[in-house]
Amino acid sequence: MKGWFDRISFRKPRSIRSAVKEAFDHLPSGVCFFAPNGMLTLCNYTMHRLVYTMTGRDLQAMEDLRGALRRPPADTVTLTGDGHSLRFPDGRVWSFSETSVTDQNGVTYTQFLAQDVTELDHLSTELEQRNREVQGMLDQYQRIAKNMVDITRQQEILTAKMRIHSKMGNCVINTQRYCAQDCPPERKAALMEIWEETLAALRDEIGQEDDEAPADELIRVAKNCGVEITVTGDMPEDPETAYLLVVAARECLTNTITHARGDRLHMDIRHEDGRVTAVITNSGTPPAGEIKEGGGLSSLRRRIRSAGGTMAIQSLPTFALTVTLPEPGGGKGDHPL
Numbered sequence: 001m002k003g004w005f006d007r008i009s010f011r012k013p014r015s016i017r018s019a020v021k022e023a024f025d026h027l028p029s030g031v032c033f034f035a036p037n038g039m040l041t042l043c044n045y046t047m048h049r050l051v052y053t054m055t056g057r058d059l060q061a062m063e064d065l066r067g068a069l070r071r072p073p074a075d076t077v078t079l080t081g082d083g084h085s086l087r088f089p090d091g092r093v094w095s096f097s098e099t100s101v102t103d104q105n106g107v108t109y110t111q112f113l114a115q116d117v118t119e120l121d122h123l124s125t126e127l128e129q130r131n132r133e134v135q136g137m138l139d140q141y142q143r144i145a146k147n148m149v150d151i152t153r154q155q156e157i158l159t160a161k162m163r164i165h166s167k168m169g170n171c172v173i174n175t176q177r178y179c180a181q182d183c184p185p186e187r188k189a190a191l192m193e194i195w196e197e198t199l200a201a202l203r204d205e206i207g208q209e210d211d212e213a214p215a216d217e218l219i220r221v222a223k224n225c226g227v228e229i230t231v232t233g234d235m236p237e238d239p240e241t242a243y244l245l246v247v248a249a250r251e252c253l254t255n256t257i258t259h260a261r262g263d264r265l266h267m268d269i270r271h272e273d274g275r276v277t278a279v280i281t282n283s284g285t286p287p288a289g290e291i292k293e294g295g296g297l298s299s300l301r302r303r304i305r306s307a308g309g310t311m312a313i314q315s316l317p318t319f320a321l322t323v324t325l326p327e328p329g330g331g332k333g334d335h336p337l
Helices: 002-025 045-055 062-070 118-146 148-180 185-205 214-224 239-260 295-306
Strands: 030-034 040-043 085-087 093-102 108-116 228-232 264-272 275-282 310-314 320-326
Touching (some): 062 108, 093 118, 148 185, 214 228, 214 239, 239 264, 239 320
Antiparallel strands (some): 030 040, 085 093, 264 275, 275 320, 310 320
């Protein structure tokens, strides 16, 4: 009986060692160990296959593996520049690492581990591609935001030209009616006034440079229409904020000419607590009652709100438009309107 137990206790350790060796050999990762003298002591199938692919021979010494990692063959691509990740001819990517391990007897061995990171590499490449696409979109958005003032101004110029086209059509229709009615003298003055306003606006658009400052353009338009613009205070340094004030003044100029028949427009600009407030008034006939916002004022209010500002209209006893906008940086400029 004792001999039987001896045989069992002798066979069991050999069976465990064999199972461990077999499991080690068939690990999906490559593993090998080198003795302190640099000679190979243990290596599984995966690591043998990887080293043979790089060197064309079986692995024997640690320097052979290190040399293969430092100088891989032409068909094996180094990905990280430090020899840690390689793409093999079959397209698989392996990451190599080197560490030291000490056994129970105090002997230190060098361990090399090779892990298949192909899927991780694919995900990393896809992520880099998406990051480039996102960066491209961000660059495009930044260019659009940078040019938003110019884009908005071009839209305003197009709108102004469409208005002039409409006025020209109105002049032609009124002239046709005037001629069809045998040119009544009492209507001549009114017709001439319509033509003068339209031609003044038309002259204002012809031959002008597109890079003219919006504020200078507004002064020129107003002067051609017989309206003098005066300003107290400084325009904001931020181009978008300054442009919105010009748009507000231009809307008031239109109302001054069309409804009030005035010849002066004044803008009072004040900077306080990171915000700029402009109060715009005009000469001429005051409103007969509470002003109802039309397309121009309603559109202006939407633009002011979208910029984080507020707009208030005073109808009586005189017209006044008050616009308040946030100032980026809270500063103010010294640029006159």
